[in-house]
Amino acid sequence: MSGAGGAREYVETRLGQYQAWYDRKAVRSKGVYLRMRTLSVVGGALVPVLVNLDVPFARITATALSLLVVVSVSLESVYRFREQWKNYRSTEQLLGHERIYFETGVGPYAGLSEADAFTLLVSRVERVIANENSATLNVMTLGGQVNADLECRRVAGAP
Numbered sequence: 001m002s003g004a005g006g007a008r009e010y011v012e013t014r015l016g017q018y019q020a021w022y023d024r025k026a027v028r029s030k031g032v033y034l035r036m037r038t039l040s041v042v043g044g045a046l047v048p049v050l051v052n053l054d055v056p057f058a059r060i061t062a063t064a065l066s067l068l069v070v071v072s073v074s075l076e077s078v079y080r081f082r083e084q085w086k087n088y089r090s091t092e093q094l095l096g097h098e099r100i101y102f103e104t105g106v107g108p109y110a111g112l113s114e115a116d117a118f119t120l121l122v123s124r125v126e127r128v129i130a131n132e133n134s135a136t137l138n139v140m141t142l143g144g145q146v147n148a149d150l151e152c153r154r155v156a157g158a159p
Helices: 003-052 058-079 081-104 114-139 142-156
Strands: none
Touching (some): 003 081, 081 114
């Protein structure tokens, strides 16, 4: 892929497809995260109320709701939908900015020949995609938990 046609094809196919994919994944992850979080918060607030009610089935309803809250919180800790949402959205936004910079010839593309600008675009886009892949792997593995624990300790001022 070289020349204006190659650049246009790259922008429309690879870059465009990845932007759309990251957008879909961000929307899905955000939706799942917000639903699970809502269930956890509302369910957690309702359980004590149900336990103290003197109505038939209140205890079994409280137990079932408690189970749903525990499952929701546990699944969020495994799948980390919030972190995925943030990673996908930031990557989609980075790709969008890169596309605009390239198409308008500003930022890192200012003053470059078409060939040099295209080479730089491909390099930067592929780096963004690779970085997101690494971030997702980090979030979905123990490394994500270790990094989160270290960050919490750093913010709290612990050594």
